Amino acid sequence: MEFREIADRVWVHRAAWFDLNIVAIGGRDGVVVVDPHGSTAAGRQVRDAIAALGAGPVRAVINTHEHFDHTFGNAAFREADPDVPLHAHEVAAERTRDVGERVQRAYAEEHPDDERTPEVLATEIVPADHTFSSVRVLDLGDRALELVHPGRGHTAGDLVVRIGDADVLLAGDLVEESAPPALGADSHPMDWPLSLDTVLSLTTPATVVVPGHGALVDRAFVEEQRNLLGIVAETIRDLAGRGVPLDQALEVGEWPYPREVLADAVARGYADLPRAQKRLPLV
Template sequence: MVFSEVADRVWVARHEWYDVNVSVVAGDRGLVVVDTHGSAAAGRRVLDDVRRLGAGEVVAVVNTHAHFDHAFGNIAFREADPGVPIHAHEDAVASLSATSPADTAATWASGADDPRREEVLATEVVLPDHTFSSATVLDLGDRVLELVHPGPAHTAGDLVVLVPDAQVLLAGDLVEESGPPALGADSFPMQWPLSLDIVLGLTTGASTVVPGHGAVVDRDFVEVQRNELGIVAETIRDLAGRGVPVDEALATGEWPWDPRHLETAVRRGYEQLPRSQKRLPLI
């Protein structure tokens, strides 16, 4: 997959499988690869593409969160350099340590003949070995990268990568362009809007934002998505506060996206609300 330069020495490759983005940031001290794709084989293809850039050697890897499509390619970079540091939030490491290729393949593969299934099954999960809780910095000599955990959102261990001098923010799956945000079984729908408020605080009107999936966007796009997530959270809060049972919430509420996309989000939201914000179901 060809990398496109979206800002000074910041490249993005948008991959067909899962429409996932892999990013590379260059500095005097080398390259940082942000996310590594979904299998050992896919990671090796990413590494080949990085080498074709001819921009330097990989000196660090970052996983924006623990999902396989962003982290299972780690093994390819460790094969190439056993000492390369892999950075992630501490909660992402805990989640990834509980992830198996077999369970992953069973969850997403469309069937036993899915051409990617064997790739995933053959992957050794490599855990990040450099973790942080709130924020940290990677020094590339002539520029720094800021790794920030804005709070739980898509997962418990999300991070974003800010490249201040280039006005670029690599958002991972906190932002998605190819469809509505993935509010899955490990998401935090009630806190996601607040986490995006922090992300918005890291950007300006001139910022380039690279989502986890889909085309590069701007700050306005992120603000719209934040507001849509806010509608989801406040609708859940309102329905629970009025005593609407969780099984009736999707049919009762007015949602910014197809309600079928929000079944898990609503259940997660009801679970995450404090007892004081929920009434007994209406009779």
């Protein structure tokens, strides 16, 4: 496992499993780890690779949201230091255990041939214990990390990490490069574009953006993804406003992403719209 330095003391490992980006941020006082992988065993590999950087002790771990590929590595860092702070948005921390347990129940059935299945099932789920609602700043001695909840999007508990002195933004799964944005049953498609507006306000034209999955991107990529998600949201609003029934919306709408990845998003969008923006279904 190798970490590549993308800016001053900001290292990224792009893991093959889930194409996940794991980030280490160094400062005078030590290292902060962001999204430490999808099992305790994988988290131990992350821990050892970060130790090999020689950048100092791990001072904190951050989860950008509650999904298991971003949180199941927490236990590996607690093994090494029972007092290491684990940071997340309050909603993400609250949901980490339930989400993780559902994944463990389903993983063997959904991934019967995955060599990682035993380690996913063996992982102890350790939710974050340092939470916030809006903004938190972590002090690494000679640099500050801004943790910001820009609003609901991929989940209700997304956070981004701004490293201002390096002009780097860690976007979590609010931004994805290697696949369409994950609009799952726990996503909020009507809010996501507005949340990305807040993310964009934290960037400059030169900002390096680290997505949750895939290659590094820039502000222009985030703007494009925001606009496509905006089309999803406005299409849902238009269809519901015209009285198109939910079970017909996918076929009737013109979508910027494949229909097969949008079923949950459309159902969630219809559910989240206020009654005033919906008409009775067309007969």
